[in-house]
Amino acid sequence: MTRDRSPLRYVPWLALDIVKVQLALFATVAVGLPLVILRLQKSMGTAPEAAVVQSGTFTAVLTIAVLMAIGGAIGGDLKGGYYRAWFSKPISPWWYYLQRWLLGGIAVLLAPLMLGGVLALVLHRGSGITGDLMLTVALGYLLVGSACLLFSNFTARDWLVVFLLSFMQQRLAQVVEASGNFGVTLPTWLVWLEKTLPPFHLINAMKPALHGNELLHVLGYGVAMLAAALVIVQVRPLGSGGRA
Amino acid sequence: MIRFESASKRYVSLVRRRRVDALQDFSLEMHRGEVVGIAGPNGAGKSTLISLMMGFLQPTSGQITIDGRSPRAYVEREGVGYLTELVNLPPQWKVPATLQRMAVLSGVPRATRQAAVDATIARLGLGEHAAKSVKQLSKGNLQRLGLGQALIGDFEIVVLDEPTHGLDPLWTQRFRDVVAELRRPDRVVVIASHNLDELELLADRVAILNNGRLQRVVEHTAASTGAATMAWRVSFEGTPDVASALPGALEVVGRPGTWRVIASRAELSSGLAILLGRGAILVECAPEESRLETEFRAAVAQ
Numbered sequence: 001m002t003r004d005r006s007p008l009r010y011v012p013w014l015a016l017d018i019v020k021v022q023l024a025l026f027a028t029v030a031v032g033l034p035l036v037i038l039r040l041q042k043s044m045g046t047a048p049e050a051a052v053v054q055s056g057t058f059t060a061v062l063t064i065a066v067l068m069a070i071g072g073a074i075g076g077d078l079k080g081g082y083y084r085a086w087f088s089k090p091i092s093p094w095w096y097y098l099q100r101w102l103l104g105g106i107a108v109l110l111a112p113l114m115l116g117g118v119l120a121l122v123l124h125r126g127s128g129i130t131g132d133l134m135l136t137v138a139l140g141y142l143l144v145g146s147a148c149l150l151f152s153n154f155t156a157r158d159w160l161v162v163f164l165l166s167f168m169q170q171r172l173a174q175v176v177e178a179s180g181n182f183g184v185t186l187p188t189w190l191v192w193l194e195k196t197l198p199p200f201h202l203i204n205a206m207k208p209a210l211h212g213n214e215l216l217h218v219l220g221y222g223v224a225m226l227a228a229a230l231v232i233v234q235v236r237p238l239g240s241g242g243r244a
Numbered sequence: 245m246i247r248f249e250s251a252s253k254r255y256v257s258l259v260r261r262r263r264v265d266a267l268q269d270f271s272l273e274m275h276r277g278e279v280v281g282i283a284g285p286n287g288a289g290k291s292t293l294i295s296l297m298m299g300f301l302q303p304t305s306g307q308i309t310i311d312g313r314s315p316r317a318y319v320e321r322e323g324v325g326y327l328t329e330l331v332n333l334p335p336q337w338k339v340p341a342t343l344q345r346m347a348v349l350s351g352v353p354r355a356t357r358q359a360a361v362d363a364t365i366a367r368l369g370l371g372e373h374a375a376k377s378v379k380q381l382s383k384g385n386l387q388r389l390g391l392g393q394a395l396i397g398d399f400e401i402v403v404l405d406e407p408t409h410g411l412d413p414l415w416t417q418r419f420r421d422v423v424a425e426l427r428r429p430d431r432v433v434v435i436a437s438h439n440l441d442e443l444e445l446l447a448d449r450v451a452i453l454n455n456g457r458l459q460r461v462v463e464h465t466a467a468s469t470g471a472a473t474m475a476w477r478v479s480f481e482g483t484p485d486v487a488s489a490l491p492g493a494l495e496v497v498g499r500p501g502t503w504r505v506i507a508s509r510a511e512l513s514s515g516l517a518i519l520l521g522r523g524a525i526l527v528e529c530a531p532e533e534s535r536l537e538t539e540f541r542a543a544v545a546q
Binding site: 001002003004005009010013080081082083084085086087088089090091092237238239 | 295298300301302319320321322323324325326328330332333334344345346348349350351352353354393394397398403
């Protein structure tokens with residue numbers, strides 16, 4: 001048999017999975033949220049600008065949306081034993097999960113576009129879609145999504161690990177910043193820990209898009225974690241022996 | 245084609261540092277055109293052996309190559325038809341979509357993909373279950389779907405781990421026909437099974453594992469020769485003088501007219517010819533225990 005060796009041959013099926021679960025959920029929120037705002041507008045008499053709705057929404061739910069888009073990707077396949085069907089076929093694990101990660105990113109990037117479209121239709125006060133917002137969402141996916149894929153090599157509850165890690169790092173960043181403002185000296189290890197952890201606190205849809213060193217910091221961390229996740233899934237033992 | 249050279253696999257638990265030697269110093273070559281059986285009791289190392297062959301695990305020592313490449317490199321380039329003992333597929337997938345997806349991953353060309361899916365559904369009798377999702381399938385039907393996803397890629401290596409697990413007798417027989425159809429000069433088929441009858445019927449050679457070690461390899465050709473002495477069960481109508489024609493005969497207690505005969509195939513044949521010549525009517529003649537069973541029991545007892 002002459003095989004179809006196209007590296008993108010399975011993309012339509014992976015995309016279909018994401019459309020049926022994650023994108024459908026994002027679309028539901030994108031339609032539902034403006035309708036809730038419309039009801040509030042009728043009772044309160046004013047409606048917020050679409051840009052405010054967008055930045056408020058993505059400040060609140062960006063991390064969760066990313067975790068929903070990519071959570072459990074590797075860990076779920078290993079735990080469910082699906083890897084044995086996938087990777088007995090002619091495809092590399094790193095390539096399979098890179099495609100999966102990229103499609104998750106597209107789903108997350110479509111979320112503000114869908115929300116913006118519905119906001120423009122329902123509230124007639126613009127879409128709120130800006131370059132800054134899209135860059136923040138993309139960087140958020142790069143950082144949180146890569147961390148999730150990396151931890152997915154070790155647990156199917158990668159989403160929980162990354163959620164807790166993100167929460168802890170953001171609180172730690174606040175503590176370090178406050179200590180500087182009040183002239184309090186923190187233990188060295190705590191400052192070192194804050195500098196070492198992924199800079200989740202820099203992802204903020206309320207603020208202008210990152211640039212300069214902060215942008216490089218997030219890009220560097222995100223790309224490094226993504227590369228590490230893909231290298232590990234390629235070289236790690238997929239099986240655990242026995243029938244597990 | 246598949247070569248194990250002193251391959252060993254040791255598992256070490258992270259916490260207690262407990263060591264388990266799942267496979268020890270295993271050497272074997274599997275060639276194109278043959279069907280190789282892997283037999284052994286529970287925990288003998290069969291599943292570890294298969295995981296090593298698939299590249300899902302790395303050996304602790306020794307080497308495994310497939311066509312000169314590491315198993316992982318081979319599988320990622322060529323693919324292997326692999327049926328696991330416990331078939332794991334996403335529960336929400338429908339039967340035809342599962343086969344479509346697996347055909348795409350296997351690299352079945354777009355032009356022939358639908359035909360391959362249809363043929364697999366027909367071959368494995370999954371047509372009446374086409375509207376069902378994976379979670380709605382019975383154990384036997386899930387096993388058939390697992391076999392379908394393994395075979396749809398038409399690979400040169402087919403690995404079947406406990407393939408008749410959960411199949412009813414009808415489909416167990418049908419499975420044997422399917423495996424017989426898989427035999428091809430450019431293909432190696434590996435079957436790991438507890439079912440010695442199945443391996444006796446299907447495999448050219450059977451590697452017997454126990455406690456992670458290869459105990460012996462039983463060649464089917466040797467089992468087929470008439471020289472090996474075996475136990476047979478022979479029944480006649482009435483009670484003819486079996487002892488004179490078959491000196492190795494011992495009457496089986498509890499079943500009048502039935503004898504247990506220890507003889508080679510040649511001795512048995514000549515003895516039966518004498519008895520039939522005297523007008524005795526044969527009811528049954530069957531090996532009490534196959535050569536493979538005898539070898540297996542001896543290997544496991546070691």
